[in-house]
Every structure is written in structure tokens, then in C-alpha cells.
Amino acid sequence: MGGAKSSIGYVRTEMLGEKPPPPTSVGVIGWMRQNLFSDILSTILTLLSLYLVYSVLAGVLPWMLKGIWNASSLNECREIIAESYGEGTEAACWAVIRERFWQLMYGFYPSDMYWRPNLALILLFAALAPVLFDKAPRWMLVFSVAVPFIGPWLLWGGTIWTPVAAFLGFVIGFFVNRYVARATGTLAGLLAGVVAAIVWWLFLAEAFSDALASVLPLAIETVESRKFGGFMLAITLGITGIALSFPLGIVLALGRQSNLVIVKSLCVGFIEFIRGVPLITLLFVASVLLNYFLPKGTEFDIILRVMIMITLFSAAYMAEVIRGGLAALPRGQYEAADALGLTYWQAQRLIIMPQALKISIPSIVSTFIGLFKDTTLVSIIGLADPIGWAKLIQSNAEWNGIVWELYGFIAFVFFIFCYLMSRYSMYLERKLQTGH
């Protein structure tokens, strides 16, 4: 076509210019026709949806916006509402949030020390940076090593030598492992390292930190764990649960994949047991039963007992997530590692785990979201998480009878946290997919 000039009269020789599309198919109208009113069913659905949105907003928005921010009790609030909007108007009483905001956030944690949990959270992000972002400089790994020790110290306080002593346990274990492994073998080295570290923690660490503390008393004020509360408690429980369950989860996942029958069945038994019972029963165990299982005289406070149970709980889920990551690795990776003559542990450390863990990061984030939401269950056993605090606030004579504002606020904060994390996990998923 084109080019050659036609000799036939009625054949057009030049193209017409493009006409603009009809106004009904471009711009807002076109978009609406395509996306909202494409056919009868779609139109009906659109109208129904609009009505739904309108009726929800019409019910909730005035209540929220008319809310009272300045009052010291529910009755005062009601009076102000009746005065300013007339008798019988429904309006929120946000004053309770304003008055109790810090309690809902930090519980009984001393208010002059809020910087400590805040700093711990910031440090945590710094520690996670190498995992979360590709471009984080390598020196940030220092944080990754230090924060597991500094973080708890910031939260609970006490002498700086306690985390140092705990850290030294790992160092001692590492060197003993190195030394013994060179002399005898990998397995013996591993066992010796673990035993040395445990001996240090159980019998020597306290003396060590006491001694150093008496020489160089570097300490911040101790805060007992029962002072933890509100969202800070929920976050602390969630993060310690995930962090502590991580190594345990790896061991369980490897155990479940191993071909050693007894090891495998022990791991499967543990995982299936934990996954088979509701978290609330495990929390009941933590609150009323765990003391029976520990030697007479040992006593953890309730938050530590809950942490133990939450760690065991999330370890089982973590194990399944990591197992998923292991299963997603192509068999060729295992075979290649074998072909290179690597031992089991070398293969795990250098080839398998780095890839499997990378694949599992989005699922680990989802597990964390789930665990974070599940921490609300601790209110049932009387801990002062956000819901527990809501109950405590309701049992003040001033705020007796308040419901929606408290629960609405708590739901909103949970939503913000979880939504951001789930967005992030989706972003990671996409990134990892293209990178693979």
C-alpha cells in the first residue's frame, strides 16, 4: 500500500488524520464507562457499592468527627456532647485516647524512659537493614550482631555487663567449637561448643558480670517486665517470639527434612503438636502450668513464661516456613553441593540456607504479622497488652462504660502496623521473584 499513486478515481490517495476517540470513551467518562458501568450487572454492583460506602460513612464519620477530645470522664464527655450538639446526639469521646494514649502505647513503662524502647526499635531496624535492603553498607552488620544483646538490655535495663557476658558465651562457644573441631571432628566440635557456651551461661556468666559491674558499674535503671504493656508489649512479644524462634525453627526444619528417623519423628511430633493446639491453650499453660514443669524454686515472671510459650509456638510455624524455603530450592543445588564434596553442615551453611532463607523472607514477615496479631490473646490471661489495657481503663470509675473509641483506636493502630508490614512483604516478594 501507500507509495504508488492509484489511478482509480474513487480510491483515496492520502490517509485521513486520526480522529479523537468519542468523548464517551476517554477521560473520566470513558474510564467510568469501562470500569463502573460496562454492563447492567456491573452498573447494579456499582450502585450497590456506592450505597454501601455512603451508608457506612454516613453512620461513622459524623460520630468520629464530632468526637470530644477534652474531657476527664465519660460523664463529662456526655455532658459536653449534649451541650454542643443537643440531647441524644451520638458522638465519640476521644478524650479517653488522649488521656490514656501513653498507657495504651507503653503500659506501666516509666515515662521518662520511653526513649529506651524507642531506641531499641530504631536499632532493630538498623540491625535488619542488611536483610531488608540490598544497598545497606556492610558495616551495618555490626548492628545485626550487637542488637540482640543491646536491645533487651535497653528494654530491661541493668548492668551493661549482662549482655556482654551473654555475648561472650557465643564467642566462647565459637572458639571452643573451632578448636575442638580442628582436633577431632565437626560433630564433636559442635557439641563441645554448645556445652561450653551453656556452662558459661549457667555457672560463670553471672559471676563474671557481677565482678565487672562492681569494678566498672555501667548500668541503666532496671525495668521489670511486668511494667511492659500496651503496644510495646505486643511488639516486644512479637519480635522476641520471632527472633528466638528463628534458630529453633531452622533446627526443626532441618530435623524434619533429615532422613534420620528418630530425629525426624521428634521434630514432626513437636511441630504437629504445637500447630495442632490453639495458642490460647499454650498461653493457659504458660499462665498456670509452666511452673509445674520447672524445678522447684525457679520462677519466671508471667511475661517471660509467655515469651517462652510464644517462642515455642512460633518455632513450629517458622519451621514450616523454612521447610517451604528448603523445598522450593531446586534439587540441583543439593546435588551440586554434594558433588563439590561439601559436608552436610558446609552445604547447609554455604549453599542451602542462604538461598532457602532468602526465599522464605516474605513468609517470615507474614508469620510475624500473624504472631503480632496473636499477641492480643495474652489479654485473656490477664497481661496488659492493648486489649488488656482497654479493660483496665474501662474499670476506672471515670471511663466505665466506654467501648467503641478504645477498641476502634486499637484496631486502627493494629491495622496500620500490619498493613505496612504486609505491603512490605509483597514488595519483597516481587523483588525476590525478579531477582531469581
Place this chain on the structure above:
Amino acid sequence: MTTATEPSKGSFRLSMLLYDTRYRSTTIQVVALLGFMLAAAWLINNVIENLAASGKTFDYRFLWEPAGYDINQRLIEYNSQSTHARAAVVGLLNTLLVAAMGCVTATVIGVFLGILRLSRNWIVSRLAAVYVEAFRNVPVLLWIVLVMAIAIEFFPAPRDFKGENPAATMKFFDMVAITNRGVYLPRPQFANGFGDVVLFGGAWSLNLNVVAVLAVLIASFWISGRIRRWADRVQEETGDRPATWHMRLAVIVLPTAVLLWALGFHFQYPVLKGFGFKGGIHMRNSLLALWLALSLYTGAFIAENVRAGIMAISKGQTEAAAALGLRPGKIMRLVILPQALRVIVPPLISQYLNLTKNSSLAIAVGYMDITGTLGGITLNQTGREMETLLLLMLCYLIISLSISAVMNYYNEKTKLKER
């Protein structure tokens, strides 16, 4: 693990337990087992010592003592003089009831919203996304409490039905009453019939009328299935499919209808009497709130699974099916869904598992499930934490393992046959 060199035979040395790959795995296992047994022994020993120190014993005899408390929703005969064991069974049945109801509605909600989320209608898909995000990102405990609060605050109280000009009226031709104590539905009843049969020495009773109706229904469906297979055969042989829907409908409806008529089947409607409504089936608020909250919460997760499942099927499948001349309905039914189901069902069943476990939060709205009876009031009244909690966990474990068994069976059956 492969060994490159042929190991030397004979002369067993102790160090071979550690260095010889033939023995090493056994060594590790024995060490692990010993470690486990030591840990278990240590725990059990602690328990025995602690129990002795606090002067307690470990026995289940309390289960056969009168419970002393009442339970509002009971699927089997129960009163405050019944035993703790029976209270536990009442609770267990309540757990199973809310879990089963929740699974069904969660699936319906999930599938519906999963498809709506893929809708080409912008506002509908946005709304579905808002629903999914809102429910997935807020703890289920909060949802349960909020739904309960909504049910209490926004439904009319029975007292609103009273008086000359009642603020609320019964719905659906005066058959259903929706109140903030729950929903009252008509109760099916039989005027005459076979009566009850008592099993296990009076512990359980079974209504023979219900059994008869169920038996007739099952038989009807079986015959209807036979008719369908006969139609399939005719279609294969002749190419024409005989119209069977009227036959099948008749087979299903007629015998049951005749039986129901013979038994004097009728409905008992709820009526306003005394302090509230009497008669009919009372679906309590606690059940409704728990059921609804669990269904909506789990439904949001299922919607995501469904969406992922449908999106996992490549467009080529749809196009290929269309090229074969299948109509859209058949494309969905015969090509897309069977493939999508393989992706959807495994996470779906683990959602069922989660829902069942989450039903233990019933305690937050006072629904008397097994956590509320055995793990709640019984525990509080008898002070036997160890026994009740162990039994409670065992119950949940059995339920969960049964669901997992179904899941594994399904996975095995629908596994892609590779290489």
C-alpha cells in the same frame, strides 16, 4: 550421603561411631533420643515433685463429679447436676458446631469476594480489597469483640417488641425474630413418629424421625445419581441426552415430602412470652458473633487464596478452551476451576484448621465451647489445671490431626504427576 571409598571391613572401633558415616547417623539418633528422654524425664520429675509439694494429685476422677454450673447452648441433654465430663462434651460439640458453620460461610464469603476482587468493576474490586485488608490486618480477637458489641448495640432488645407501638417487629412474616439476645428461627417439629431411642444406657438419645428423614434423603440422592449416570450412558451411546431433571427432582422431593407429611411435620414459631421470646430455635448472640467474626476473618484469607488460585491459571488455558468451542460457564467449570482448585484447596484446608483453633476465642464473647467449659469453668471450680489443660489440648489435637489427615489425602490425590 554417598561414600567414595569402600570402608574397611571388620575390626570395629569405638571412634567409628563418630567418624564412620555408616554408624554416625545411628549415633546421632541415639544421642537425640537419649537427650529427649532425659528432658522428658526431667520435666515429668519436676511435675511430680511440684505436685507433691503443693499437695495435689493427678487424677481424672473429678470428671465424674457434678459440674454444678449451667450451659446455655447444649446440643445434648445437660443440666447443672450433670458431670464435668458431660459439660466437656457439650463444649466440644459447641466447638465443632461453630467450626463447621464457620468453615462453610468462610468458604462462601471467601470465594465470592475472591472473585469480586478480580472483577473488572473498579469500585467493586476496590471494596473487596478494602474488606480483605481490613480483616486480615486486625487481630481476630478484636473482630470477635467488635462484632459482638455491634450485635448487642444495634439489634433491638426483646423489650422493643412489646407494647402497642413496638419499636421492632418480627421479620419474614412473623417467623423470625432478630434480637440482641440472638436470632429466633422456626423449629421443625414432628406431630407423630417413631419417638426416640436411647443409647449407651441413657447417656445419649436419638430422634428416630430425623434418622428416617435423613435415610430417605440419602436414598433419594443415590437414586438420583443413578439416573444421572444412566443419562450419561445414553448420551455416550446415542449422542442425545435424555431430559432427566424432572425425574431426578421427583425422586428427591416426593419420598421425603410424603414421609414428612406422614410424620406430621410442622414449624414451631417463636413467640414473645414472659421476659423474651420462647419457642423456635434460638441462635444465641455469642454463637452469631463468633460465627460471623470467624467467617469474615477467615473469609478474607480465603479470598486471597482464591484470587491467587485463579490468577495462577494461565490465560492460555481460557483461550485454548474457547478455541475448542466451550462456553464461558463450561470453561470455568471444566477447565479453570479443576486446575485452580489444586492451588486453592491446600491453603483452604489450613484456613479451616486456623478457624477451628481460633474458635477457642469463644471465651471472649461467652460462647461455651470446650475452652469455656473444660478449660474455663471446670478448671476454675476444680482447680485441676494440669488435668483439664492436658485433656483440652488433646481434644484440639485430635480435631486438628483429623483435618490435616483430610488435607494430606487430598494433596496426595491431586498431586501433579511429574516425570
Place this chain on the structure above:
Amino acid sequence: MKKTILLGALTVAGLAAGTAAAATLDDVKARGKLNCGVSTGLVGFAAPDASGEWAGYDVAICRAVAAAVLADPTAVEFVPTTGKTRFTALASGEVDMLARNTTWTFTRDVDLKFEFVGINYYDGQGFMVPKSLGVTSAKDLDGATVCIQTGTTTELNLADFFRSNNMSYEPVPIETNAEAQQQYLAGACDTLTTDASGLAATRAAFENPGDHVVLPEIISKEPLGPLVRHGDQQWGDIVRWTLNALITAEELGITSANIDELAKGTNNPEINRLLGTEGDLGGMFGLDKQWAYRAIKAGGNFGEIFEKNIGENTPLGLSRGLNALWTEGGLIYSPPFR
């Protein structure tokens, strides 16, 4: 014996170490804090205020004991416990004493191995109904829907009451008082039952308290009091006599206002013995002479504590009733200090 377990990565600060059976007094002194189990929030009895300070009738008992033992009424760690966890918390030594609206019953005292040191509130289970219901007696409640708080003795009393009167009812079990209140107000149940003090507290918080009445029938005896573990008589004595000191103080007219005056010495030998200006009662159970002085000084005498937290001028507006001194027609009575 002291045993400490160190968790590797977790620092030890949160670990509490101690023994359950041995001398609680020594533990408390060594710790410098009294661990006191309270409820997870009950209007007037225990709740944290806007500044995070616990206050209430039960809380005041804890503070008095802390003042007697540690000379500091603020040296108390309040451990919120639920109906389920309270006994375990006490038995395991997590708390030193429980001041949590706990009914003194035979099985709790004997079978669960606790020691109730006294009664600080005589309560009983009652019913509250809206006036519009037209019910004047609990005997008229046949067929009613009843809201009850679970995890207490209430559901057993209720079952017994309706059974013995041949009446039917529909129980609506509820975990917390706040929810019970919400359900009752919305009309989801016809009547609310719990301890009469709880009913008064709930009613006081209503927008229109006048629209509701508490029925005359009290269907149970609920003597509430602080408790400690069996087997540590010394500690039990300290808590018991701290409570008695508060009661005696009211009887003798010692108030937080005049106590400093009276502590200089009076003509009344019992006041002198109580406040430590005569004899050494405190020394007999390992405390100093001033223990009772501090306990009373902490929150006032029994009557003052009552008036401040749950009395007629508070939102709860409870009258003394059975909880008046025996000299004023009540049941509150303390053995003599001599």
C-alpha cells in the same frame, strides 16, 4: 536457696528468682518490693489511674502491708490476675499475697492450700434489674436471661438458686464486668448478677442509675478477703494483723489525720501498743515497733479506706451495711492487740 537461670541472649533483668515455700517476709525484704495480686481491673477495688498508679479498696490493703513491712506504701508491684490465674500466681510464689475479691470457701482454704487471713468485705450475690421490667423479687425471675461473670462462684450460686426454686433461666456467661454492663444496658439480658458491691459499682456508672434496682434477695454469702499461701505462718500473721490494725484503728478513732498526734503517746494503752509507743508487738513477727503506725498512715484506717474508695461519696456509693464496725451494727471485728 537461690537459683538463677540465665538465658543466653535474653538478659536476666526480667527473671525473678526466689523460693515459694520459705520465709516470705525475708523474700519481700530482700526484694524491697511486695508482689501483690489484684484483679485485672474492678471499679473501686483495683484499677490504674491516668498516671498509672493503682488505686482501690483491695489495693489499699496491699499498700498497708507494704508500709508495715517495707516502710514504703509505694513499694508494691501489682500483678493483675484473672479468675483463672490468681490461685496459680499465689501458689507458685509469683505474688506474696492476693487481695483480689476472693471469696473465702472451704475448698479454697483446705483443698487449694491457701490461708485466708481475714475478711475485708462482706458481700453477697444479688440481682439488678431495670425498673421497667416490673420485677420486685428474684423469685419472679423464672425464665429470665441472666448475665453472669464467669470464673467465680457466681455461676454455681446461680445454678443452685434457680434449681432449688424450681425455676428456669438462660445464663449468658461474660468474661469482664465492662462487657456485662454493656449487654445488660442494651437489654441483651434481663438481669445482671454478681456480688452486690459489683452491682452497685456497675449501677453507679450508668447514665441513669435511677432506672435500675438491686433486688432484695442476696442469694449467697461472699466473704471477701486477702489470702496467702499455707505453710508460712509468720507471713500470714503479718497480713492478718495489718488488716486487724486498720480495723482496730477505726475502732479506736485513729485516723490518718490524728495519728501523728496519737503516736506521741496517749493515755489509752491499746493505742500505745498498736502504735508502738508501748511494748514491742512488731518484734514478735519480725517487724519493728512502728509497723502498724505506718500501715495506718499509708491510707488511713479501715473506715477511711472504705470511704475513699467505695464509700457513699464515691461513684460506687456503697453504704457500710455489714461492713460497719461491730460497734455500729456491722460484722467488722478485730481481735484485741495485746
